[in-house]
Amino acid sequence: MHVGPVTIDYDILVAGLRGDTGFTSQEFIDAMSFSLKYLRKLMGADETYQPFIIPGGGTSAMESVASVLRRGDKVLVVSNGVFGDRWKAIFNRYSVAVDVLKANPGEYVKPEEVEKAVEEEKYSLVTMTHVETSTGVKEPIGEVTKRIRDKVDLIAVDGVSSVGAETVKAKDNQVDIYLTASQKAIGVPPGAGLLVLSERAVSRLSEESVAGYYLNLKNWVDVMRNLEEGKGSYFATLPVHLIFMLVKAFELMEREGLENRIKRHERVAKGIRAGIESMGLDIVARKPEAYSNTVTGVIVKKANPSEVLKAVVSEGLELAPGVHPALAGKYFRIGHMGWVNPNDAVTTIAVLERVLKRMGEPINLGEGVRAVQNTLA
Amino acid sequence: MHVGPVTIDYDILVAGLRGDTGFTSQEFIDAMSFSLKYLRKLMGADETYQPFIIPGGGTSAMESVASVLRRGDKVLVVSNGVFGDRWKAIFNRYSVAVDVLKANPGEYVKPEEVEKAVEEEKYSLVTMTHVETSTGVKEPIGEVTKRIRDKVDLIAVDGVSSVGAETVKAKDNQVDIYLTASQKAIGVPPGAGLLVLSERAVSRLSEESVAGYYLNLKNWVDVMRNLEEGKGSYFATLPVHLIFMLVKAFELMEREGLENRIKRHERVAKGIRAGIESMGLDIVARKPEAYSNTVTGVIVKKANPSEVLKAVVSEGLELAPGVHPALAGKYFRIGHMGWVNPNDAVTTIAVLERVLKRMGEPINLGEGVRAVQNTLA
Amino acid sequence: MHVGPVTIDYDILVAGLRGDTGFTSQEFIDAMSFSLKYLRKLMGADETYQPFIIPGGGTSAMESVASVLRRGDKVLVVSNGVFGDRWKAIFNRYSVAVDVLKANPGEYVKPEEVEKAVEEEKYSLVTMTHVETSTGVKEPIGEVTKRIRDKVDLIAVDGVSSVGAETVKAKDNQVDIYLTASQKAIGVPPGAGLLVLSERAVSRLSEESVAGYYLNLKNWVDVMRNLEEGKGSYFATLPVHLIFMLVKAFELMEREGLENRIKRHERVAKGIRAGIESMGLDIVARKPEAYSNTVTGVIVKKANPSEVLKAVVSEGLELAPGVHPALAGKYFRIGHMGWVNPNDAVTTIAVLERVLKRMGEPINLGEGVRAVQNTLA
Amino acid sequence: MHVGPVTIDYDILVAGLRGDTGFTSQEFIDAMSFSLKYLRKLMGADETYQPFIIPGGGTSAMESVASVLRRGDKVLVVSNGVFGDRWKAIFNRYSVAVDVLKANPGEYVKPEEVEKAVEEEKYSLVTMTHVETSTGVKEPIGEVTKRIRDKVDLIAVDGVSSVGAETVKAKDNQVDIYLTASQKAIGVPPGAGLLVLSERAVSRLSEESVAGYYLNLKNWVDVMRNLEEGKGSYFATLPVHLIFMLVKAFELMEREGLENRIKRHERVAKGIRAGIESMGLDIVARKPEAYSNTVTGVIVKKANPSEVLKAVVSEGLELAPGVHPALAGKYFRIGHMGWVNPNDAVTTIAVLERVLKRMGEPINLGEGVRAVQNTLA
Structure with a gap:
């Protein structure tokens, strides 16, 4: 991702x-x-x-x-x-x-x-x-x-x-x-x-x-x-x-089909955002009309984003660092493009739930993945 | 090639x-x-x-x-x-x-x-x-x-x-x-x-x-x-x-070993030039001190170089077109670099012998490959 | 799987x-x-x-x-x-x-x-x-x-x-x-x-x-x-x-490491069984001491196992049919061996939740994956 | 081969x-x-x-x-x-x-x-x-x-x-x-x-x-x-x-095309046998009607077949040992089947010429490949 x-x-x-x-x-x-x-x-x-x-x-x-x-x-x-x-x-x-x-x-x-x-x-x-x-x-x-x-x-x-x-x-x-x-x-x-x-x-x-x-x-x-x-x-x-x-x-x-491809990206993106939000985290894009199908910036509260990136690797997930200077040290990015599918949305949120909880974020384990599941049902 | x-x-x-x-x-x-x-x-x-x-x-x-x-x-x-x-x-x-x-x-x-x-x-x-x-x-x-x-x-x-x-x-x-x-x-x-x-x-x-x-x-x-x-x-x-x-x-x-690699290129290049010369064809580089280990331009006499390129493909050999404007239509190029070996020199000359003879070049079948063999012995 | x-x-x-x-x-x-x-x-x-x-x-x-x-x-x-x-x-x-x-x-x-x-x-x-x-x-x-x-x-x-x-x-x-x-x-x-x-x-x-x-x-x-x-x-x-x-x-x-490899299989198997049980489904192996690290048979209630197998394929999951004659038509199998990891446990249960719910099983969406998450935390 | x-x-x-x-x-x-x-x-x-x-x-x-x-x-x-x-x-x-x-x-x-x-x-x-x-x-x-x-x-x-x-x-x-x-x-x-x-x-x-x-x-x-x-x-x-x-x-x-495929094998086999014979070596199959399109046994005179097999490997050629007990130590085999083409016939004979000459066989370098070329022309 x-x-x-x-x-x-x-x-x-x-x-x-x-x-x-x-x-x-x-x-x-x-x-x-x-x-x-x-x-x-x-x-x-x-x-x-x-x-x-x-x-x-x-x-x-x-x-x-x-x-x-x-x-x-x-x-x-x-x-x-x-x-x-x-x-x-x-x-x-x-x-x-x-x-x-x-x-x-x-x-x-x-x-x-x-x-x-x-x-x-x-x-x-x-x-x-x-x-x-x-x-x-x-x-x-x-x-x-x-x-x-x-x-x-x-x-x-x-x-x-x-x-x-x-x-x-x-x-x-x-x-x-x-x-x-x-x-x-x-x-x-x-x-x-x-x-x-x-x-x-x-x-x-x-x-x-x-x-x-x-x-x-x-x-x-x-x-x-x-x-x-x-x-x-x-x-x-x-x-x-x-x-x-x-x-x-x-x-x-x-x-x-190009339209199906775009819909697939929408579905995955929606799932990921639902998971992020249900974990109580903020998305960098401030309004729904600014949301994209491909990249979601995630603002963390207690965790250190660069520590998150390292920790998820050992859980089989690769995320990208935040690079906007005005938000330095405050966020990381989830890429969800190419050959992603709904299972990737579930996995991404599942790993994040576990890793972020370990790092002190106030996560209620299972809430994130449930939210993803609800968007996918 | x-x-x-x-x-x-x-x-x-x-x-x-x-x-x-x-x-x-x-x-x-x-x-x-x-x-x-x-x-x-x-x-x-x-x-x-x-x-x-x-x-x-x-x-x-x-x-x-x-x-x-x-x-x-x-x-x-x-x-x-x-x-x-x-x-x-x-x-x-x-x-x-x-x-x-x-x-x-x-x-x-x-x-x-x-x-x-x-x-x-x-x-x-x-x-x-x-x-x-x-x-x-x-x-x-x-x-x-x-x-x-x-x-x-x-x-x-x-x-x-x-x-x-x-x-x-x-x-x-x-x-x-x-x-x-x-x-x-x-x-x-x-x-x-x-x-x-x-x-x-x-x-x-x-x-x-x-x-x-x-x-x-x-x-x-x-x-x-x-x-x-x-x-x-x-x-x-x-x-x-x-x-x-x-x-x-x-x-x-x-x-x-880098030295062995250069010697291998030298050996293949020498074999190819020997084959070309024994077929009675000219090499673009005019003097031995200008010869390279990697590219040999070959000037044909009767054959059309672009027809040669097409014909060798069906014999499993890929060669490159001549691109120097001053020699337009007169030559083709043999690349002999990378993972080439002496067998490639033999094959290249063998295919060229057969194809060029068919195209009217005065080739004595077997002379080219014999010359390659002699450099490799 | x-x-x-x-x-x-x-x-x-x-x-x-x-x-x-x-x-x-x-x-x-x-x-x-x-x-x-x-x-x-x-x-x-x-x-x-x-x-x-x-x-x-x-x-x-x-x-x-x-x-x-x-x-x-x-x-x-x-x-x-x-x-x-x-x-x-x-x-x-x-x-x-x-x-x-x-x-x-x-x-x-x-x-x-x-x-x-x-x-x-x-x-x-x-x-x-x-x-x-x-x-x-x-x-x-x-x-x-x-x-x-x-x-x-x-x-x-x-x-x-x-x-x-x-x-x-x-x-x-x-x-x-x-x-x-x-x-x-x-x-x-x-x-x-x-x-x-x-x-x-x-x-x-x-x-x-x-x-x-x-x-x-x-x-x-x-x-x-x-x-x-x-x-x-x-x-x-x-x-x-x-x-x-x-x-x-x-x-x-x-x-x-062979021991780590066995522990990884244990962890995935435990996650999958937790997910299955929290969905209210039965496991073929009747007692915990009979559980294996590699295969879990799942007995469904309302769904048709062969329909389940077809449906999960379109969600990117491959499962295996039940083959024990005494349980014919009553169960399917999840293989969890080889290069499986905890994310596979999450994904498998997530797909099953969605598919089985659609097929009439009384699933509370999100409960299965939450159970998996809890075993993995 | x-x-x-x-x-x-x-x-x-x-x-x-x-x-x-x-x-x-x-x-x-x-x-x-x-x-x-x-x-x-x-x-x-x-x-x-x-x-x-x-x-x-x-x-x-x-x-x-x-x-x-x-x-x-x-x-x-x-x-x-x-x-x-x-x-x-x-x-x-x-x-x-x-x-x-x-x-x-x-x-x-x-x-x-x-x-x-x-x-x-x-x-x-x-x-x-x-x-x-x-x-x-x-x-x-x-x-x-x-x-x-x-x-x-x-x-x-x-x-x-x-x-x-x-x-x-x-x-x-x-x-x-x-x-x-x-x-x-x-x-x-x-x-x-x-x-x-x-x-x-x-x-x-x-x-x-x-x-x-x-x-x-x-x-x-x-x-x-x-x-x-x-x-x-x-x-x-x-x-x-x-x-x-x-x-x-x-x-x-x-x-x-299956017929073309068989003809290709025939062409390669013929080339290889021509090369072998023009080197003065014997073919195991005694009469032309016993020749196959796929395997040629070669009886050497002075060289040790198992030494030949080792030597050709370093020239990029793999051959097979002789296994008929009645001819033990007297021959090796050339396989010429599958995706072979005429260039393989040339290469095989070229390598054998050089290796066998080194091992004392009375080879006239270039004669073998010339014979192959003549069958392919």
Whole structure:
């Protein structure tokens, strides 16, 4: 129950056991073609969007967004925590201007605040974080884009902790760039960033962009088009073995159905929150509308979060540390994405009950798991 | 017999079958610690060098060298082909000046030419390519550094097609940055760039560098130090599963012995060249001192190289296309690195004999393999 | 939570990924040597016992016991259920006389009953079943052997559902033949029977035995001795890949410690029984002293056991059908052996609570898991 | 290039990576159903034949043939070597009479000799060995059955080293029992015996047979019928994980086509024999009509065969020892079955050339591989 790499199904891992598959092999080309096509579906995009699968992960995918910026462009960063702030840290390395709208920990920047900001200033790009991994807070992407779509040039959304577990509608919400990483709700090892770009975003790729070389989408766009069409193509070496795992993950997704997959995540998340609350602990996300399907921050009262993380490992559970500086030392995170199921919700709460009780939290053993059971019945 | 990803030993691939290992787990931290330490040994570096293992591959590792450059720095690129030229393409995206010394295809830039260039101009950085993957040509790194060491600030060497198969002496040759990628002579899937930096190079990492964010080694240096010391640390998600494979590859290397490993590569390379020459074909590298242990370019006479690549696949052999523009349509490449052995040399030549004869090359069936056998006896 | 093949750790499964290991390879010989030596330890045997690892499973290991019998021998079978009765079915195929002592379902044959039987008749062999897989009932082996040891020739114990999860003392209890199968509490795929034979039992192996060929231990004894000494040896092909998995399982056992392993099984079994009882359901084994660490039979009231088995599969849980004819249609079995842990106890009861409630059992949701939690606290 | 377990394709091995699949799971039942049906096709049998897949291997499958015999039956064993003699050793353990027709090493019993024998005596069963693994000699099954079919009750053929690599026609040749093992030309790890029985053979299964329990096909026949029809069924635990590998192997066979598969084996065998002969060495099988597609015995002149076996291992090649007592110390065996391809023929001969020359054989380096190349051109 980590936030990433998440627990991975062995059927996916073994799909990468390819001893001698080069990047020019037809099997690899076919695997990329399938993955690129499926990525559109996963992102709620259509044929007008260009999919990209590039080496790296979430941060490199975010930095590749610089490919659409030119010297002097203005960017508005809508930040709900550590990974929202990361957009700013990235753009600060380039010759662009960055403004930031910042939410209190556990809250999200309100759609009307974003609207106000884009009315006061003309931005080339607005970035948002669908689910902020540091707090588990979800931004209402659709409500924001409805208000700002006509007032900004490009909109980019970091879907690292949402794609594959939350409803994602690149096209309907008119998002220009939606991105994620392989090791989160897709449930594959780390090693790739995945993006879709609208036609408008693709048209911004040019020699004049501020981007560097490896993460410059201009260098990758023809490779992606060729591979999707079944033709070998090379710019830099792609993570060949990971792509075969991605194909397997996408096949499992398709078999489950994307809607069923999202409902499964909802069910597990609901169970976990019910268990946490019935133990008398606080959730970092302050209001139900900010809850996400993928990450739950848990504020402890008496226990030391880093001691909790160590103790649960010996009970067969892996959790993630809290990383939001404003809540340092006060919380830990439960990741519930990828191949999680209701049994994981039960187990997670059962282990936490026992461990937290031992650490002095006023737990009534059995109350947490009962609450989970009630949500699952 | 591809140039990369190369054929990978299954013991290495299965080392990555880790269903639930997060980046905060002790197993992962230990794996990174071991790998970083071993990387120094592999590079012929000592404790004064800082090792890095970062997501991506060869090109991203090359781009991360921008971390030591500042606005206005002058760089000399010593290029023997496509991947030499890539250094220039990378630095052109940054505010630095780039001069290039270029060799004819199949040749390498002579040490005295490099010496002359650095005497005429003061360079912050000179880059070289140990083995040029596009042609299989090896640059005599030690001879160059002897001549230029005192006349330039920093020296960086792309060891993508050499590290693990050729003698690499970062320390003895006073190279400041030696880099490679996981999927070449190390014999692991693609997904990581590996570098060592001298103290001088590390001292250049700063807020003022021209580098971006993800590939900026300043953002990674503390993470690498912490992980080597066995402490969890995070900047961006590392390719967790790949690192476990890297550990296995390094363990196998250690069991074989680095010198034995290089001799094995030499033996296979010699066998392959003997086979090629006895078939009456030309090798792209023009002189024996330019031969490498890892890549052999083969110039065909009557056959169409891309047809050869297709035909050998149905005989169970995978080769790589020629990519040097000056030799377009005239050659293909044999990669012989990683876990290759003398039997691979025999098989490769045997398949080529049969396929090339069918395609009209004047082959005397059996002469190629006999030549291989004679080198192996 | 099946009774076998049980859920298997992937580290064990991947240990069998050996593409080209023949039965004459040193790796295989070493793997057999290690496994045979470790088998003695696992069985509580000493150097005077001869270990055997032969193809097949529990039933073939039982039949191989015919290797110590001669025409006209008398055998006493102590049967607590289906697999006790199997001893009789086997011996009936040979020219020996068989008497059976039979317990009521859920009970075991009392030590004093066995004592009485062996006082009335002279038996060459008495067979017992340590844990009867069909009911989960444990026979008190030590108490029986204490009473009968001096009155019978040979004692054989079927430890199929006990070895690796219950205290097994071949030597201390003076058992002549202790046997098990790979796919039960050892936690390896099915494919091998494992036995230890006392010197007395080995001395009975002869041309005159009633046994056939493949399962005749006389044909295997020299092979086992040679392999243990590191020498290649052949009678019939051993399950090479499985042996590498067995080595891994034994290494994991050694790392855990055999006593810790038994305690872990006890803890899980106790948790499961607490959950079952707090749901108001009956356990097949009628008294606590008959409880086993490995199998729990559960008698349902309103639900149809075969419907329960189907329903839990869709909740990610696999259980085993009841097979005792006297309880046909009344119960199902929970296997809790191999690599089970307390989280499995929680999950099993949580799924059962939800499924059984849906099927009309008078379950108070949360009571079962609370009971498990209390035993684990 | 071992005679078994042979080198196994990793796609087959990884198909066995099933962590939690019990014998009652639908996946396993489906896997058995598919495998049983495919086995008929592989054996050249039709719907009138009953397929069996039982634990063990070749020897246990041979012993299971006792299921069709009754006390006092007469059996004729047609033996071309060690595994022919094994039929006699097996039947000697049962109350049946056994006559043996024996060929000189390297030869096979002539069809007319068998005909003569069955005319002189009435036999309930005649057994033959399609390819004798100890010598690589092939018996002309069709020619024998044509002559004897009407004169004997049942005919059983050991196809251990033929099924999957030689033309097998159970139906057309009116063979009643054709058997093989998983680890030979099928190319799966050891662990299962596979048989088809004609209606006549099935009708002989009865309580009165001389067979024991585990290898008594009467105990398995309903299980096989149920599993083929998709219904769970149990007698003793089947090698669940191996069955998933078998499915994969059968799928790969189907993709290749059985005829193509046999041609591939022929091509490799021919290449190997050409290499051996051009090195001036003798083949154990004395005449071309006795050559098999799967095993070649090689008689050396100066080298010590057991030293050869050790030496080739360090060159990456695994061969098998000679086991025919009449040729003790004079030969070794090359297995060429399963997933072998022409490159294996080249490699095998190349390694042998180098190793045997070193050991004093009068080898002209390169002649062997040239001969292989000529057969492959």
